[in-house]
Every structure is written in structure tokens, then in C-alpha cells.
Amino acid sequence: MEKNGNTELHIHPLAKVTTPFDVWQNRTNAKNLEHGTCGKGIGATMKRHESPYKLFAADLIAPRAMLIEKLKGIAYYYGFIDEAQVNEALNDFLNAVDGIDWKIDDYTYLNSFENLIFEGSQGILLDMDHGVFPNVTYAHTTSKNAYEICQLLKIEDIEIYYVTRIYSTRHGSGWMSNEKELVLKNNKEETCIFNEYQKEFRFGELDYDLLNYALLLDGAYGTVTQKNLVVTCLDQTDEQFKKENIKTEFDQIYGSYSPYSEDFKPIF
16 A cells, blocks of 8 residues: 555455354364364355355345345354354454445456456465365366456466475475475565464475476466466575476576565576
8 A cells, every 4th residue: 555556356246255154164173174274264165155055245245134144044054053152253244344345346347457467376286176185275276267267358368477486385284295304594584384273384395296297287277378487485495496307388487586576587
């Protein structure tokens, strides 16, 4: 806001909505805690949407009586029977809803912009279709969704930037191909740290076979006019990126040597 950036958030009508009851489920379900969770209710929300108890962004601006009935149904879906407890959670949620100036638009809203930037979420190999179950995220972490929106809007000029650290990481439970302790430097700005739900942030050397596999998977979702790779955290280790180990042809490979833009440059 200090730099006069755009602070408006527009939401698709069919975006799935997380409730306090989903957060409770994520944080108390023993199997979920064993598999790993961020504790924000996201996995529970996605799982709930496989049932009839759905809640979409459009429901937040629906007639209030209908929204309340949907929320009560979600509470009962999770086994809440204490009416006072349910009403307290509902009041907190509804107060939050009332405090937001909702801007809910379908994809045609995007036609008002000359350029669109789609930001990836998590690693390709945490994708619900491609990761090692059950330690995956309930989302498509590939470029699948972005490609589908581009097709819908008839956008053909697509440039993609894949991003990897110079080493492997995993936050929480799940398989890693080459986990080992790494001695890193200049990592005081690390945002992925231990928390009570995801647990430890784990490390390993960069697995080029897995990287090639992930790139192969993602490349199957669509075609691009330019394909780039960004290698980050190059200042945190003495390890050099081995371009010869990469099977995908890139138009440009960039390196990042700090959290700052002045240390971002082409390396191949």
C-alpha cells in the first residue's frame, strides 16, 4: 500500500471457502496430523467439497438465512452438536464476512487486463494428482489451472518461469529422495520454519532426476511461447547448478543470489 500497489482482491464465484469448522478438523484429526498439515483448514475444505456440504465464495453474498443454514450443515457434518458452540463460531465467521467489501467476479473480469501473472502455489510434486499420497496438498500445484484459464480467455502468448532452490526441501511429513543435513549460509530470511502442525523443515541435495520428472509432468498440461528456469538460494551453498543434468530446453536460466532483485541475473 505504501508503494501505491493494487490492494483489491477479486474472487471467483466458485472459489471454495474455508470455515472455522474446517480449521478445527485440520488441527484435531489424528490421521491428518500424522500425514502433515499447515493447520489452516485447506485440506479439510477440499475433502468436504467431495461431500454435499459445499461452500463457495458466491454463498458469502447470498441471502443471509441461506448462508447460515449452509454453515450449520458444515458444523453438523463435522459432528458439532453443542448449539452454543456452533452459534459462537457462526457469529465470528459472519462478522468477518460483513467486514469485507466483496468483489466476486468470473474469469471474464480478467479480460480487462493486458497482461496476467499466475503465481504457483507449492511444488509440482505436492500436486494432488502427482505427489506421493497421502503427503500431498489438496490442489493442482502444476500450471494446469493457469493453462485452463488461458484457454478459456483465448490467450496463446504464454511465458512460464519454473522455480527451484539449489537444494531440495520438504516441510513436514512425507517421502524425500535424498534427505540430508545441509550447512547453509545467508538463510536468515527463511520463512519456512518449524510449526506445531507442519513440524520440521527438511533439506537435501537437489535431485535432478526428480526435477526432470516434475518438468515432464508440468509440460504435459500445455504449450508455451517461452520457457524459463529460476534457480534460487545460490548464495546459501557452494553447490553450483548443473545445467547439463537438465533434460528440458529452456530459453533462459536465471539465478538468484539473495532476497533482493539486484542479485537476480541470467546464469545460462
